[in-house]
Amino acid sequence: MYWILATLTAFFIKGLCGFANTLVFTSILSFGIVNANISPVELLIGYPSNLILVWKKRASLHPRIFFLPMLFVLAGSIPGAFILKYINANIVKIIFGIVVIGIGIQMWFQQKGAKNEETFSPKKVSPLFTVIVGLSAGLLSGLFGVGALLAVYMTSVCEDNDAFKANISAVFAVESTFRICLYSALGLIRFETIRQAILLIPLMLLGLFLGLKSSDLMDEKLIRKIVILLLILSGIVLVAKSI
Numbered sequence: 644m645y646w647i648l649a650t651l652t653a654f655f656i657k658g659l660c661g662f663a664n665t666l667v668f669t670s671i672l673s674f675g676i677v678n679a680n681i682s683p684v685e686l687l688i689g690y691p692s693n694l695i696l697v698w699k700k701r702a703s704l705h706p707r708i709f710f711l712p713m714l715f716v717l718a719g720s721i722p723g724a725f726i727l728k729y730i731n732a733n734i735v736k737i738i739f740g741i742v743v744i745g746i747g748i749q750m751w752f753q754q755k756g757a758k759n760e761e762t763f764s765p766k767k768v769s770p771l772f773t774v775i776v777g778l779s780a781g782l783l784s785g786l787f788g789v790g791a792l793l794a795v796y797m798t799s800v801c802e803d804n805d806a807f808k809a810n811i812s813a814v815f816a817v818e819s820t821f822r823i824c825l826y827s828a829l830g831l832i833r834f835e836t837i838r839q840a841i842l843l844i845p846l847m848l849l850g851l852f853l854g855l856k857s858s859d860l861m862d863e864k865l866i867r868k869i870v871i872l873l874l875i876l877s878g879i880v881l882v883a884k885s886i
Contacts, residue, residue: 645672646839650688650846656873657692658854660866661808662794662815663873664689670880683832686819687840688847693816695851700809708800709810711773712780712793716818719778720825737885742779742792744878751871772796794874804858804866 653668668685697704773796780792793811801807826832858866 646843647846650843651850653685654688654692654847654850655854655857657689657696658851658856659858659861660854660870660873661696661804661811662870663877664692666873666877666880680836683826683836684839684843686822686826687832687837688843690816690819690823691844692847692851693812693819696808696812697816699855700805700812703803703806703809704813705806705810708797708806709813712776712796713814713817715774715776715778716780716793716814717821719780720818720822737882740878740880740882740885742878744875744882747795747871747875747878751868751875794870798867798870807870 649668649671652671653664656667657664665682665685669681672681776792776796780796793814794807797807797811801810823832
């Protein structure tokens with residue numbers, strides 16, 4: 644029941660917002676499942692969901708948005724995966740969690756104080772910002788599969804919710820391909836992991852479909868608020884699990 648509830652809920656959120664499925668999936672399963680058995684399964688069932696979102700929102704896909712973050716996320720994933728295998732990562736979790744909470748709170752108040760009614764306000768970002776956030780997001784993804792920092796970057800450069808979903812999913816798709824190979828080489832993905840993922844894929848598709856349909860009916864400003872709240876929640880969960 645934990646696996647069923649986690650998969651349906653996590654990928655409903657994925658369809659609705661474009662990210663945070665790992666946060667929801669891991670949070671629900673951590674009540675009864677060992678964490679080491681969660682991340683590889685979520686990686687495998689999340690992989691096709693990213694491909695589906697990229698295809699569905701392909702009209703909003705722009706290489707100028709996703710290409711550089713994708714390169715830096717890949718670079719950060721390598722040390723992240725090795726830290727996951729060989730090092731106690733609690734301190735890293737706490738630091739990243741606090742950073743994500745702070746960014747989420749700042750984004751919330753920035754939106755509340757904004758004069759205009761735009762849900763997304765794309766602006767030029769510095770190359771240094773792209774490098775720092777990209778590498779940090781890659782490290783965080785390699786460690787825990789969490790895309791919170793990448794979501795922060797995408798909200799800064801995307802014009803609307805469709806562009807956000809398309810471009811963040813493109814980065815996730817490429818990064819997940821790389822991480823599946825890396826996890827397999829490090830022995831983190833086993834036959835039992837693959838079997839479990841195959842059983843859960845129909846539930847993932849159902850949750851994703853319901854989330855996408857719901858997002859088509861919801862106001863973009865509400866979805867934007869949900870994205871920011873999930874960023875803050877993801878930081879709180881990272882910190883709480885590490886103390």
